[in-house]
Amino acid sequence: MPDPGHFEAHAEVYERARPPYPAQLWTRLRELGLLAPGTRVLELGAGTGQATGQMIDAGARVLAVEPGAALAGRLRQRWPRAGVLVGTAEAAPLPAAAFELAVAATAVHWFDLGVVLPRVHRAQVPGGCFAVWRTAFGDPSVPLTPFRERVARITARRRQPPRPGPGELDTAAWVQRLTGSGHFSAGHVEHFAWAVELRTEQVRDLFTTFSDWDPAEVAQAADAVDELGGRVLEHYVTPLILLERVQEP
Template identity: 50%
Template sequence: MTGQGEHTSHGGNPSHFEAMAAAYAGARPDYPAIVFETLRKFEVIGKDKAVLEIGAGTGEATATLVGAGCRVTAVEPGPRLAGLLAERVPQANVVAGRIEDLDLPACAFDAVLAATAMHWVDLTTTLPQLHRALRPRGRLAVWRTTFGDASVATPFRRRLHEIASRRAAHLNTDADVRGIRPTMRELVATGHFAAHDSWEWPWSIRLTADQIAALFLTFSDWSADEVAEARAAVHDLGGSVVEHYRTILHLLDRVPDPVISTAG
């Protein structure tokens, strides 16, 4: 569905989040509690767990990980975002840089987590790095929220479709596929990790016109003019709308002796 954010016609640009650093923290909805409940259930997070977080942003997940007792090393490529993260979650060890460029210590982490970040990462480079950095029974957890549930049609989503349909490059047939990347298939492709399980949770939230505008401004594929139209649509529909989202979590196990793929 168009209008989901970060994966429609403008293609997406990770530097956008750095420019939006000051506004980002208050604009994005929290992740559903069931994500962290599931990670606790499978002992991915918990007291004294050494966790590496990729693309931590301003700490939308980091604060919860610290609150769960994890010892968090949070990697964030944007200097402004990393600075805000260090202020917001001082208990975390914040590293400013791209995960691909870091020399990670071997066997240093119990888990690697990526919340709405792994689709920006070069998996061919990063998955072997993470395998080396994880302890023998380590796990990789990757999740992402799709902002717009294609199975739920609403008047607001129809308005968003009208806005996005004006883009010349809008008719990308893989828009929905890119919206849920990386897939489990992509995450196991190098042979360093094996699928443990995947979950998908639908959820909803009521947002005002101002909240919609703040949220959509953080999307790297929405222009300021389009965001203004989205805000106006909420006003037209009574001042607030219920948005239907989906969060997908992939959990993987570190493979002891990976069979390295030579495909491609």
């Protein structure tokens, strides 16, 4: 069973290995007027600040909530202008009516939404938006690469059941989960496809950060890259879901 403490145990690798989110996603948030100089952002599950930094660079004032002390420490060091609360989305003390934008970047699947959605709603001002995204590491619309064939073979040997809940690309199911309580309504949904070339060591590091991959599987993936020439082109997709705050839930 994947463990949310996995990231904390690999904080240093996490910071180094996770590729940045696609530039088009940030452009879209700016174009929609959701991210601008002075925007007050509540970021839940901020990790080492992969998303935080982009928002700070866009002029936003970010309060980052992260339960892992080592992850939060790295975020603080890297982005001293961010406010940081070490705690969970379910329990960290949040100010009321204080944020225009809430963000969960590759984190929403760890939350108890029955607790978190009303908390985000309370923390936001009227007209607030909750932006939720994850990344599917492997774009199913792209023809299978030799490396992805190897990855599929590795994961097919697993005995444990896949992570419970809808997958990254099942945005319809996520919208249903995120709007079911009545605190938010569905706004914009958009998929951003992107590609990144990774060397063997980068694959070793990146796959180490995946909470459903064990060290033997990571080694097999790294060996596969070596056998394929030491570099692979990976195709990923980041679906973005924008939720509008409902005034009277």
